[in-house]
Amino acid sequence: MLNKPAIIRTLGALVLISGICMLTSVAVSLIMDDGQHMALLISSLLTVITGGTVLLLSKSGSTIGKRDGYFIVTLSWIVFSLFGSLPFIISGAIPSFTDAFFETMSGFTTTGATILKDIEAVPPSLLYWRSMTQWLGGMGIIVLSLAILPMLKMGSMQLFIAEVPGVTYDKLHPKLRETAKRLWAIYAAFTLTEMILLMVAGMPAFDALCHSFTTMATGGYSTKNASIAAFSSPYIHYIITFFMFLAGTNFALAYFGLHGRFKKIYTNQEFLFYLSMVVASIIITSLVLATGINLPFEQAVREAAFQVVSIITTTGFITADYLHWGPFLIVLIFLLMFTGGSAGSTGGGIKMVRLLLLAKNSRLELRRLIHPSAIIPVRYNHRSVPPNIIYNVMAFMVFYFFIAGISGMIIAAMGYDLATSFSTAAATLGNIGPGLGAVGPVENYSHFPLFGKWFLSFLMLTGRLELFTVLILFSKWFYRN
């Protein structure tokens, strides 16, 4: 029933593209003169040749159905991570296959959880490729969330998708190509702008490039062991904070902004909700840091803004070890790990639009109790939300917390405490990266057992693909006619 040739052909094309991207790291190696060009060349060629061969040998022309779409999306990330781990394995930078796969899956899913104990010991060209996996993953997510998932009728995505220029519901071609090009142009332009600004603020070009890649992808991989704390300039912190916020915004809104249609932005309820949550969390955190921990005012605001935006957008960059911020802020950060960016951004997690719809529905329920015979629908951006979308959002939340809960148990069974277990589940499922306890800001994921690393890779993948894309493959209904 599944269109296997079409699935294989699409995957072949995607592998070919990732191989071509990987080739750029050979140039980086030569420029940086770090001696990794042969390892990178072999990896790239293996990837290009495999992708190219599959593409050439497979039949073309058959249409891709909805079920094929689910398969392609999930398999893409897995196949990307398999080939993407080659440079780490062949160069010997990460000799273990499990570790290399974890690191690459963490990259392509824009999670940013690392098994590297000493990032700075890794040759620059490999750090470049590591950053690039996130940037490519972010590109993939923009197309996935703004074009492919709505086409697959993924509930809540339909809500805002009507706003995206050029996307229609039932036809993938030729509009998808057009939309993807526009969105990627914005994505690339933002990345370049950030890179230039970071260089102006004093960051070396190489670091600026890598951090711009991982900021716009809300990925969080750094070239430094201390993450962004390695850079002392406050300007660098502010610039990255701003671009993390931007990366957590719906890219369709960025499109409107660039075309001067600002009303589309300031009347978008998800954006306003996202902005309010960011601002409120920054204010609370700054106040606690300034009064409770006695940080100087500017530093309090800067660190608060950086860490709040980093967690909410699921980026995971670090400028301060928030585990020393006292129990109140630790709990606040833990809760913010369950927010996520806006839908249509590169941010992971639950997403603002879902939280907003749930909040609206819950508030209205009090009204419905008082007027039980009245029909009181949830309204979003001045339209009534149909029940099937509310059902979908609810199902998403239930799956999310169910998976987080069960995962917390599984992680605890490996011997980790409650805070580590649940924050690890939240940090991987939400594609954030750092968590609490043994996965805190100054820690890494190297201490997990073999099974744990594969399990967490699965969580990163499931979370990144909006749960349903992966879960549906385990449903008996998927395989019935």
Next chain:
Amino acid sequence: MLNKPAIIRTLGALVLISGICMLTSVAVSLIMDDGQHMALLISSLLTVITGGTVLLLSKSGSTIGKRDGYFIVTLSWIVFSLFGSLPFIISGAIPSFTDAFFETMSGFTTTGATILKDIEAVPPSLLYWRSMTQWLGGMGIIVLSLAILPMLKMGSMQLFIAEVPGVTYDKLHPKLRETAKRLWAIYAAFTLTEMILLMVAGMPAFDALCHSFTTMATGGYSTKNASIAAFSSPYIHYIITFFMFLAGTNFALAYFGLHGRFKKIYTNQEFLFYLSMVVASIIITSLVLATGINLPFEQAVREAAFQVVSIITTTGFITADYLHWGPFLIVLIFLLMFTGGSAGSTGGGIKMVRLLLLAKNSRLELRRLIHPSAIIPVRYNHRSVPPNIIYNVMAFMVFYFFIAGISGMIIAAMGYDLATSFSTAAATLGNIGPGLGAVGPVENYSHFPLFGKWFLSFLMLTGRLELFTVLILFSKWFYRN
């Protein structure tokens, strides 16, 4: 708009009844010869006279509306706790008003969180009254959940309520009185049976009475500092485990069981879900205790069964300090704190029926994604569930986790760690009692600051009254015509 005379009159009647119940503790004091009879007599008379006076002076005959109902329910528990704390204050057993109110609210809400550091130092007659507050609270909850809330059109309650003999939707009188009598007869019969069995198993009559009161109410107040661990007989542990399970079952099902209509029980999906969750959790816990902690098999099963049922049913009795059971079981117990008993039982928390409906809806969502044009409703006990009930369940869950999250932050702001903060929120909102960390099985709630005790009292009340009953009083729509 509110029918104030009717509200006051109803509250007066309820205070009068609680005063009469309190009078029985005077007899207990005389029998146990603990010298508290005067304090108890004064408290009882104050309560009886206040209630009687209000009842006599208020006008009768006016009908009670829905909004009045919400007010009466919330105010009942508050007024009960105010008068119920008199014996503790007047006797000097709990001199602080805040502590006495907390302890009584914890009683009437069947929570079982205590501020007492040395329970055994409290005179028996006061421990009797303390246990009785839970028993009365349990009675109140049965009527509330099986008769009053359905009448107030509280969403998910309507689902199973049609099954209750003698309850109609729109008329409180005279059926309510009849139903209440039947349910209370069952409740009292179960309590008496448990007491006799406990005495046969070797528990002193006084302790057997008090523990039967607090078992059937899923309250968890004990007469011993070590809770049920103070009794070494395994039979006592098994008996209490069985009755906790019974108390967590819908009392309407118990009614059918006593009338030989067993098919009503074993075809009830909520009951089967409740049973499965209990059995599965016991098996997992026993296995970990028997293999990981190397407990003897019988002890492992007994302690596992006791603690699992105690937490799921929100009773809160203790036979073992589960904080020493390793991270996996600590996380499991934390998750079980978010289950709760069956609807229509004396158990608190989220309730099995809600979890079941959410699970069903989430699973169906995968099917809906594959067949987007098909209308696939949730089915419960062989009937389609209307969307408004699913909406209500969703709103309940959102409020529940929102309140738990915000409360966790507020508790953390008092200086408690993450595990303590969230488990305290879960243990009070879910009316369980013990939690993790500083509110663990061998700890108590005395160390909370003044504000904390009032705040936790509010959480206990809100959780006990199914959230909406209290939250609706804060809604602007409640006060509009």
